[in-house]
Amino acid sequence: xxxxxxxxxxxxxxxxEQITKQVQYCxxxxxxxxxxxxxxxxxxxxxxxxxxxxxxxxxxxxxLMMELKECRKVYGDxxxxxxxxDASHGWESVKLSFIVNRPANEPGFHLQRxxxxxxxxRYTTRPYAADKPAGExxx
Amino acid sequence: MAEAAVKELEDGGDIPAAIDLRAEYAESGVKxxxxxxxxxxxxxxxxxxxxxxxAALLLVERARRRLGLAHETPTLHMSFSGNPGxxxxxxxxxxxxxxxxxxxxxxGHLVSVTRDDLVGQYIGHTAPKTKEILKKxxxxxxxxxxxxxLYRQENERDYGQEAIEILLQVMENQRDDLVVILAGYAxxxxxFFTSNPGFRSRxxxxxxxxxxxxxxxxxxxxxxxxxxxxxxxxxxxAVMADYIATRRRQPHFANARSIRNALDRARLRQAxxxxxxxxxxxxxxxxxxxxxxxxxxxxxxxxxxxxxxS
Numbered sequence: 001x002x003x004x005x006x007x008x009x010x011x012x013x014x015x016x017e018q019i020t021k022q023v024q025y026c027x028x029x030x031x032x033x034x035x036x037x038x039x040x041x042x043x044x045x046x047x048x049x050x051x052x053x054x055x056x057x058x059x060x061x062x063x064l065m066m067e068l069k070e071c072r073k074v075y076g077d078x079x080x081x082x083x084x085x086d087a088s089h090g091w092e093s094v095k096l097s098f099i100v101n102r103p104a105n106e107p108g109f110h111l112q113r114x115x116x117x118x119x120x121x122r123y124t125t126r127p128y129a130a131d132k133p134a135g136e137x138x139x
Numbered sequence: 140m141a142e143a144a145v146k147e148l149e150d151g152g153d154i155p156a157a158i159d160l161r162a163e164y165a166e167s168g169v170k171x172x173x174x175x176x177x178x179x180x181x182x183x184x185x186x187x188x189x190x191x192x193x194a195a196l197l198l199v200e201r202a203r204r205r206l207g208l209a210h211e212t213p214t215l216h217m218s219f220s221g222n223p224g225x226x227x228x229x230x231x232x233x234x235x236x237x238x239x240x241x242x243x244x245x246x247g248h249l250v251s252v253t254r255d256d257l258v259g260q261y262i263g264h265t266a267p268k269t270k271e272i273l274k275k276x277x278x279x280x281x282x283x284x285x286x287x288x289l290y291r292q293e294n295e296r297d298y299g300q301e302a303i304e305i306l307l308q309v310m311e312n313q314r315d316d317l318v319v320i321l322a323g324y325a326x327x328x329x330x331f332f333t334s335n336p337g338f339r340s341r342x343x344x345x346x347x348x349x350x351x352x353x354x355x356x357x358x359x360x361x362x363x364x365x366x367x368x369x370x371x372x373x374x375x376x377a378v379m380a381d382y383i384a385t386r387r388r389q390p391h392f393a394n395a396r397s398i399r400n401a402l403d404r405a406r407l408r409q410a411x412x413x414x415x416x417x418x419x420x421x422x423x424x425x426x427x428x429x430x431x432x433x434x435x436x437x438x439x440x441x442x443x444x445x446x447x448x449s
Contacts, residue, residue, distance in 0.1 A: 055274065057275060058274045058275050058277065059246045059248060059275075059277075059278055059279065060245055060246050060277040060278025060279070060316070061278075062245075062277040062278060062313065062316035062317070063273075063274030063275070063277045066270075066273075066274065066277070066313070066316075067274075
């Protein structure tokens, strides 16, 4: 099951050229771009691992693309996303984030039902991938 | 109508049948950059010539690309060699502007670094540091001043080697993303290239910066002063010409930079003189005139006299 988080996730995967253009758009708006990766795709897992520092003073998208290439070499079997952070006063938050790399096989989520007091049912989801320990989940 | 449409198809859609290089030259803004270069930089004939040739090549290459002819992004990495104060950094700035206008780099900014910015202090510190700089320079020009300090022959475990390797890799693989300009004194650069053949083969343009002649330096001095709203009086100009000739024979002569320093000191003396000797209120003319006495007390002259005496 395809994970849909962040922008553009209902579209086909972006090509590198498209990623470059999106990143350049972010930089031109003076947002700091950075890369993050994870192998825990649960939607509530907001804090992904950082790949290097956010790039506050690189005027060109090629810099991020270089890092992305490196990151894919190491964590090509995990989810990688581009995060664009707006540091301007009053915002100080992420303005755009989108997935730029995903595992070849995405097993999806298990829907778990818990029968509670009375006839109440509590629902929760759990990624199938999370059965395995971190670092061995994909590939 | 129909005929016209057919003709357009035969031409292959957007591909123009011919490109007017002259118009292209004016439109792309290259003309402005080159004219500015001519106007604002004194002397440096061979440098200007080389830049003009490079610009012509790039312009033709661009025209070829637009006509759909086979083209390959030319290697644009350069090396500037010349004595201190001959305008290497200034020309690098113009070069960045030129390449930007021709569309060979996307942003046209110049990141100027030396060894300290690239090489780290302990193991594992160099690679991230170098990469950080490279990332900053992407889309523009990376100007490495005194590049030969990256390589220390006497110490084979020097971290400079690591920076060199990363640089070479990026220079080769990301030619579209940034242009590297190495700069430094001619003899040391030569040695550097001999011990790092990888650099020589990746650099297409070697540009030599000649020393300025005495006349050129005098012109430069006058331009520098006029930019700050100062000027020489008649006598002072003659003394300055004398100063330049004398200073050149002394050690650590750094062309335009020496002149700038001399002028800074002259301004200091002028201020002091006005402060101590002015009988009453001073006017703008007095405040902006550098007199012969402000230059003549320079150490350069006393030193020259000592040498003559001994």
